[in-house]
Amino acid sequence: MSYNSIQELFNLAEERDVPLSQIVLETESALTECSYEDIYNEMERRYEVMKSSAKNALFESRKTAGGLIEGITKTHYSYTLKGDTLSGDFINKVMSRALSCSEVNASMGKICAAPTAGSCGIIPSVVISLQEALNLPEKEVLNALLTASGVGAVITKNATVAGAEGGCQAECGVAAAMASCAAVQMKGGTRRQCVNAVSISLMNVMGLICDPVAGLVQVPCAQRNASQAVNAIISADMALAGMESIIPADQIIEAMYKVGKMLPMELKETAKGGIAHTPAGKEIFSRIFGK
Amino acid sequence: MNISIFDVTGPVMIGPSSSHTAGAAKLGRIARLIAEKPFKKVSFGLHGSFADTYKGHGTDIALVAGALGMYEYDERLSQAFEIAEKEGIEFEFYKTELDDMHENSVKITFTFDDGTQCSVWGSSIGGGQIKIARINEFDTEFNATAPTLIINQYDKKGVISNISKVLFDNNINIAIMKLSRTARGKNACTVIETDGKIPENVVTTLRKVENIISVQAINV
Numbered sequence: 001m002s003y004n005s006i007q008e009l010f011n012l013a014e015e016r017d018v019p020l021s022q023i024v025l026e027t028e029s030a031l032t033e034c035s036y037e038d039i040y041n042e043m044e045r046r047y048e049v050m051k052s053s054a055k056n057a058l059f060e061s062r063k064t065a066g067g068l069i070e071g072i073t074k075t076h077y078s079y080t081l082k083g084d085t086l087s088g089d090f091i092n093k094v095m096s097r098a099l100s101c102s103e104v105n106a107s108m109g110k111i112c113a114a115p116t117a118g119s120c121g122i123i124p125s126v127v128i129s130l131q132e133a134l135n136l137p138e139k140e141v142l143n144a145l146l147t148a149s150g151v152g153a154v155i156t157k158n159a160t161v162a163g164a165e166g167g168c169q170a171e172c173g174v175a176a177a178m179a180s181c182a183a184v185q186m187k188g189g190t191r192r193q194c195v196n197a198v199s200i201s202l203m204n205v206m207g208l209i210c211d212p213v214a215g216l217v218q219v220p221c222a223q224r225n226a227s228q229a230v231n232a233i234i235s236a237d238m239a240l241a242g243m244e245s246i247i248p249a250d251q252i253i254e255a256m257y258k259v260g261k262m263l264p265m266e267l268k269e270t271a272k273g274g275i276a277h278t279p280a281g282k283e284i285f286s287r288i289f290g291k
Numbered sequence: 292m293n294i295s296i297f298d299v300t301g302p303v304m305i306g307p308s309s310s311h312t313a314g315a316a317k318l319g320r321i322a323r324l325i326a327e328k329p330f331k332k333v334s335f336g337l338h339g340s341f342a343d344t345y346k347g348h349g350t351d352i353a354l355v356a357g358a359l360g361m362y363e364y365d366e367r368l369s370q371a372f373e374i375a376e377k378e379g380i381e382f383e384f385y386k387t388e389l390d391d392m393h394e395n396s397v398k399i400t401f402t403f404d405d406g407t408q409c410s411v412w413g414s415s416i417g418g419g420q421i422k423i424a425r426i427n428e429f430d431t432e433f434n435a436t437a438p439t440l441i442i443n444q445y446d447k448k449g450v451i452s453n454i455s456k457v458l459f460d461n462n463i464n465i466a467i468m469k470l471s472r473t474a475r476g477k478n479a480c481t482v483i484e485t486d487g488k489i490p491e492n493v494v495t496t497l498r499k500v501e502n503i504i505s506v507q508a509i510n511v
Contacts, residue, residue, distance in 0.1 A: 002292045028296050042297060049303045065307075065347045105306030108349050108369040113419070115299050117309045123300070149296035156294050162417055178299075216347045217307040288347060 002027050006154055006249040010195050020181075020191055021143040024150030043142045043149075049112040050124035053104040054097040062107035066288040068218040069106055073099040076226075087230075090133060094233060095226040097125035102222035115152045115161040115174055118217045121225035122175035123148055123182065126232050130186045144182035151198055152178045158250070159257035163210035164269040166260025172221075172228040173205035173256065179232035180239070189240050199245030201235035202252045207259050209267035211274025214285040220275060302419045305368040310395055311341070311348035314415025316368060318397060319357020321435045322411035324509045325426055326401040331380065333358045336387035336398035341415075345384070354397065355382050363419060392424060429471045429480035435511055437466055437484040442497065443504040446472045446479040453500045454481065461493050478504070 003009040003023065012023045028039055056062070061071030076099055079085065080092035101121030105111045114123040123145070131141050152161065152174060160166040161174050180197040189197075205228065213219045245252070266273035275281055304313040323330075335354050337345055345351050349369065356371035357363075359378070367374065375382055389396050393414035400410045412425035423433050426441065433439055444450045451470070458465060464486040472479035489508040497506045 004292060024296060027292050031292065032295055043300070046297075046300055046303060065349070108305050108307065108312070108352070110303065110364060110366055111306050112303045113301055113309055113313075116418070117304065117306050117313070120306070145300060146296065149300040150292075152299035153292055153294045153296055156299055157292065161299070164417075214347060215344045289344075 002030070003150075004154070004157060006151065006195055006198060006253070009150055009154065010191055013191050019143060019147070019185065020150060020194055021146040021185065024146045027150070028146075040139075040142055043145050044138070046112045047138075047141060047145060049110060050101070050114070051128060053101045053109065053111045053120065054124045054128050055100060056109060057100040057103035057107075058096060062103050062109065064103065064106040064218060065216055066214060066218070066284065068213060068216060068284070069103055069222045072222060073103045090129065091230055091233065094125045094129045094229050097128055098122055098225040098229040099222055101125065102218075102225045106216070106218045106222070115156065115178070116163070116171045118163060118221050119171040119175040119225060119228070121222075122172060122229045122232060123179045125225075125229045126179040126183055127186065130183055134186060136186060140186060144186045147185050147194065148178035148182040151181050155253055159253050160260060166257060167263050167268050168208040168210040168224055169202075169205050169256055170260050171210065172224045173202060173208055176201045176205060176228040176232040176235070179229065180235040183232055183236035184239055187236065187240055189236075193239040195249050196243060196245045197236045197239035199247060199249040199252050200238050200243065201231050202249075202256055203245070203247070204231050204235060206252075206256060209263060209274050210269045211267060211276040212269065212271055213276050213281045214288050215269075215271040215276070216288075298418070303364045304419060305353070305364060305366065308348045309419040310415045310417050311344065311350045312353045313363040313419035314395065314417070314421050315341070315350045315353035315397070316357040316361065316363040317419065317421050317435070318413045318415060319354045319399065320360060320362065321357075321421065321423060321509065322399040322413065323358050323360060323401070325411050325423070325441055325507060326409040327507050328401075328403050328409075330401040330403050332382070332402040333380065334383045334385065334400045334402075336385055336389070336400070338387055338389040338392055338396040338398070339394035341395050341397055342386040351384055354399070358382070358399065358401075393422070396424075426480060428473050428478075431469055431471060431480060431482045433467070433469070433482050433484060435509060438487065438489045438511060439509045440481075440483040440485065440489055440494075440497070441507045441509070442481040442483070443506075444479050444481065445502040445504065446476050447502045450479075450500070450502050451481065454483070454497060454503075457493060457496050457500065458483070458485070461490070461496075463487055463489065463493065
């Protein structure tokens, strides 16, 4: 009993009428010979790291190399707290938390890669904000993280989560797919809706390039963490509303992988294309690295 | 599924980059374990992307932190330079070309109190994972994901048989074994990855085996 695709994960859960997270838990236990309790404890330890990184830049700006995103979280959180926003309190809190993880990461703070360090704000900001909004017990969050991780494992196995290989769609896009699936589960959606959320969120991000200014994990990484966290939420809402993906999730994952391979190397983490290669981007590179 | 969910949701690490920060710290830490002895100076020869972008990702700081024994999730990591200075350990960086090595590679050289040196070549291969490619004059290959024994020996008949007997007697299964030598009859290096932890008494017993020069165990 194991899965190598989203469809297999879904089928196994359907056959036994259990949440996707139960299949992920059992598979992990069989793979690593760890008890369910050990797996929950380890996930809880990671959730603690996620919570602190989602909080640590809200009130205080953090020093980052070149200072490209220093203080952006604090600014956004102050704006959020004033309560006069366009997209509302919930979405702005999600964005603040995603930005916080990114700023903490850029400042050599402690984070949990999910699935990468560059995309470490998306899953935490979504699950923390939903736990708060829906008033859920910790165990349900851990189960949602299990489901997200199972989706991530499938994508790691069948495609890629490396920006150098697949662009930003493979890092922040995959994080959004994982988070979106977790969000549906936390809201009590069906297994089918969980899978639809994976499809919809990945569709929304298809083709996004990785173009870090000066090669640093700051701009546009922080902004993309915020926007992909929001992608996860709205994709979850579309799935919960009953939207069906006309393309199966596994085929979308394969398409994402193929698009990643088609992208030229200039658009995959090398800072030789996209916004990294604008006159302003190149000037920032020279300022920091002196060449 | 053969991928652990904790390789997807993880590692827990100090940012900003799993390859340029977490992988660098792990390279420093594993190299220190290979060098084993207390050292007074450590130099880092940076190759490829490590040479071009190390400053922006704190690769230099992470390498020193690792050499001081810190794990990739240690929150003191960003203060590694200050800690090294306090401990009286010198460190330096230089750009270099390491033939045919991965983009993110480094040659780490420890200088000991008696003036002797130990060099370790390694690469950060993504997601915080590393590969050790060379130890002093010996080419090798291991990822430091399983317990690993590093043995220096004279290239004589029967040494390998004696090593495997010690492991068998202690109920340790060999997963992967790699042997290299400088020239026939000269020095050789054996790297053994095992399925279970390597207890201290096994290391002590191996050190007493004829024609073995040195033994280090890395229990990851």
